[in-house]
Amino acid sequence: MARRDCRRARLWSCDMGDFWVFGYGSLIWRPGFDYIEAHRARLHGYRRALCIYSFVHRGTPERPGLVLGLDRGGSCIGMAFRVEGSAREQVIAYLREREQVTGVYLERMLPVHPEGGGRAEAVAYVADRRHSQYAGALDEDAAAAMVRGASGQSGPNEDYVANTVRHLQALGIRDHWLEDVGRRIAL
Numbered sequence: 001m002a003r004r005d006c007r008r009a010r011l012w013s014c015d016m017g018d019f020w021v022f023g024y025g026s027l028i029w030r031p032g033f034d035y036i037e038a039h040r041a042r043l044h045g046y047r048r049a050l051c052i053y054s055f056v057h058r059g060t061p062e063r064p065g066l067v068l069g070l071d072r073g074g075s076c077i078g079m080a081f082r083v084e085g086s087a088r089e090q091v092i093a094y095l096r097e098r099e100q101v102t103g104v105y106l107e108r109m110l111p112v113h114p115e116g117g118g119r120a121e122a123v124a125y126v127a128d129r130r131h132s133q134y135a136g137a138l139d140e141d142a143a144a145a146m147v148r149g150a151s152g153q154s155g156p157n158e159d160y161v162a163n164t165v166r167h168l169q170a171l172g173i174r175d176h177w178l179e180d181v182g183r184r185i186a187l
Contacts, residue, residue, distance in 0.1 A: 017085025017086070017088070018036065018082055018083060018084060018085045019082075019083055019085065019088055019121075019122075019123065020080050020081065020082055020083070020112065020120045020121065020122035020123065021033075021035070021080070021081045021083060021091070021095065021122055021123045021124075022041065022043055022078055022079070022080055022081075022110065022112050022122040022123065022124040023078050023079045023080075023081065024043070024048045024068060024070060024076050024078035024079075024124075025048065025067065025068035025078075025160075025164050026067075026068075026160065026163070026164065027078075027079070027081075028078060028079045028164070028167050028168070028171070029163055029164065029167040031081060032094060032098065033081075033083065033087070033090075033091045033094055033095075034083070034084070034087065035081040035082055035083050035084075036082045036083065036084055037081075037082045038079050038080065038081045038082070039079070039080050039114040039115055039116070040077060040078075040079060040080075040114070040115045040171060040172075040173065041077070041078060041079065041080035041112040041113055041114040041115065041120075041122075042075055042076070042077050042112065042113045043070070043075060043076045043077075043078065043110055043111075043112050043113075043122075043124065044075045044111075044113070045072070045073070045074075045075070045110075046070040046071060046072060046073070046074070046075070046076055046110075046124075046126060047070070047071055047072075047073055047074035047075065047076050048068055048070065048076045048078070048175055048178065049068065049069060049070075049071040049127070049137070049177075050066040050067065050068055050135070050138065050143045050146075050147070050161070050178070050181060051066075051068075051069045051071045051127050051134060051135050051136060051137070051138070052066065052067045052068070052069040052104055052105075052127055052133055052134065052135060053065075053066065053133040053134075053135050053146075054066060054067045054133075054150070054152055054157065055102065055133065055152070056101050056102065056152055056153055057101070057152045057153055057154040057160075058147075058150060058151070058152045058154060058155070058156075058157040058160050059150040059151070059152045059157060060150075060151075060152060063149070063150055063151075064146065064150065065146065065147055065150030065151070065152060065157035065160075066135060066138075066143055066146045066147050066150070066157065067157075067160065068164065069104070069105065069125070069126070069127030069134075070124060070125065070126045070127060071126075071127050071129075071137075072129075077173045078173075079171070080112050080114050080120060080122055082120075092123070095107075095123065095125075099125045100125075102131075102133060103128070103131065104127070104128055104131045104133040104134065105125035105126060105127065105128060106125070106126045106127075106128050107123065107124075107125060108123075108124050108125075108126050109121045109122070109123060109124075110122060110124045110126075112124075140177065140180045140181050140184055141184060143181045143184075144181050144184035144185045147160075147161055147181065147185055148185050158185050161178070161181060161182050161185060162182060162185070162186075164178065165178055165179055165182045
């Protein structure tokens, strides 16, 4: 099937070597790789959560911050990026370097459902609940307290949360829990 026919036929997993990446946090607003197309998509069985202690990008071992992970339960609306098959090795290497700094995520191929119908298998990074950096379920006040004042190699933790909330809202994606954390940080 020709590339142009895949989109028209709503076949999200065309057999041409292209692959999908699911972004739910900073990958939405800073993917860092070239892609052919991007669509809002839903992942069932996981939710977006500030459930990972950050010792590198948004905090330090002495003053950890919090970053997002896909944690079990619920569903998550994010972005599915279709990447040219010829870039697979390069993009996967980039994602592993970016996401697996401390090994806190499990790389998985998971089914996502792009808006408009269909299904695609996408590379996604899921929180490893057995890892020492897994923070677990925090309430909004506890999460805001961890984020407030933390900073790492990629900048202040507050900026990470604010950028994610702003970009989700721009895409029409509501995450009430994360928005509540953002409001508490701004106090």
